[in-house]
Amino acid sequence: MTKFRSPCPIASALDIVGDKWSLVIIRSMVVGATSYSDFLAAPERIATNILAERLQRLEAAGLIAQRRPRKGSIRGSYALTTKGAGLIPVLQELARWGQENIPGRWTPPLRFQDARPADHAIGGAAGEGLRPAEPG
Amino acid sequence: MTKFRSPCPIASALDIVGDKWSLVIIRSMVVGATSYSDFLAAPERIATNILAERLQRLEAAGLIAQRRPRKGSIRGSYALTTKGAGLIPVLQELARWGQENIPGRWTPPLRFQDARPADHAIGGAAGEGLRPAEPG
DNA sequence: ATTTTGTGCTTGCATTTTGCAAGTACAAAA
DNA sequence: TTTTGTACTTGCAAAATGCAAGCACAAAAT
Numbered sequence: 584m585t586k587f588r589s590p591c592p593i594a595s596a597l598d599i600v601g602d603k604w605s606l607v608i609i610r611s612m613v614v615g616a617t618s619y620s621d622f623l624a625a626p627e628r629i630a631t632n633i634l635a636e637r638l639q640r641l642e643a644a645g646l647i648a649q650r651r652p653r654k655g656s657i658r659g660s661y662a663l664t665t666k667g668a669g670l671i672p673v674l675q676e677l678a679r680w681g682q683e684n685i686p687g688r689w690t691p692p693l694r695f696q697d698a699r700p701a702d703h704a705i706g707g708a709a710g711e712g713l714r715p716a717e718p719g
Numbered sequence: 720m721t722k723f724r725s726p727c728p729i730a731s732a733l734d735i736v737g738d739k740w741s742l743v744i745i746r747s748m749v750v751g752a753t754s755y756s757d758f759l760a761a762p763e764r765i766a767t768n769i770l771a772e773r774l775q776r777l778e779a780a781g782l783i784a785q786r787r788p789r790k791g792s793i794r795g796s797y798a799l800t801t802k803g804a805g806l807i808p809v810l811q812e813l814a815r816w817g818q819e820n821i822p823g824r825w826t827p828p829l830r831f832q833d834a835r836p837a838d839h840a841i842g843g844a845a846g847e848g849l850r851p852a853e854p855g
Numbered sequence: 856a857t858t859t860t861g862t863g864c865t866t867g868c869a870t871t872t873t874g875c876a877a878g879t880a881c882a883a884a885a
Numbered sequence: 886t887t888t889t890g891t892a893c894t895t896g897c898a899a900a901a902t903g904c905a906a907g908c909a910c911a912a913a914a915t
Contacts, residue, residue, distance in 0.1 A: 589762035592817025592824035610729050626725035673812040681728025688728040
């Protein structure tokens, strides 16, 4: 289990995903990465040992899940859980801040900007497409 | 200067504030901390060498500024710059996620939940009090 | 059927970051 | 003119990260 520095929700959230790589991995998942090699292909060049360890930790923390492959086939693919997808608004705010305050940053793809937690969590509304914000 | 892992705005934002302590320090400032000893008094118990180094880095990165004391008096106090205050929405999303997903977290004070970047940046609308969101 | 390729890791060791305890500088208060 | 408080610095231990290489195992190629 993670040990928390304090009962502060911010400090505690950072105790779970506040290392150098966790949020970068989750970002990759939001834009479509599902396999080990997908994560390695990201431009930040994470080391293989760290990726493997981080995937384990994120799974243990319940932020991602490995979809077990259909009987007797290849390895599973990774997907965000509801808990993990709940971090999408954090990533979107970080992206906004980065774009506004650091010159030369990429503009994230629309599927990132428009991402909603409910559309990314396993068991979520996959395949429903984007709707306008619900009134009320 | 900070070296960036990639031109991704998320990864780059994390290259600036993605260490274990920077966002915790900024959080303390949002809820009122302005001095070295204020930061040390936070429940997370940051080590003094790390605090000193982090304050320097945050100042060098333009996220905080030391207000020079009135002529010939004590040391200056720290305040968020516009750039630093721009991270407030990131902190608020982290706090929301922490509260929703980690049992037993504190509820942040109202002055944190209602904080707006413009009210915290130096040169911002200090002393104006909270207004409802502007229409349009 | 047996090399070859691709994917998903593990291992060993160097480097960097963080943590802990103690000490220092310097102004204000006693 | 000691004492106190604030703001650090220093030295060393521990943990996290980075790098290069190797390994297992399945699928594809020969």
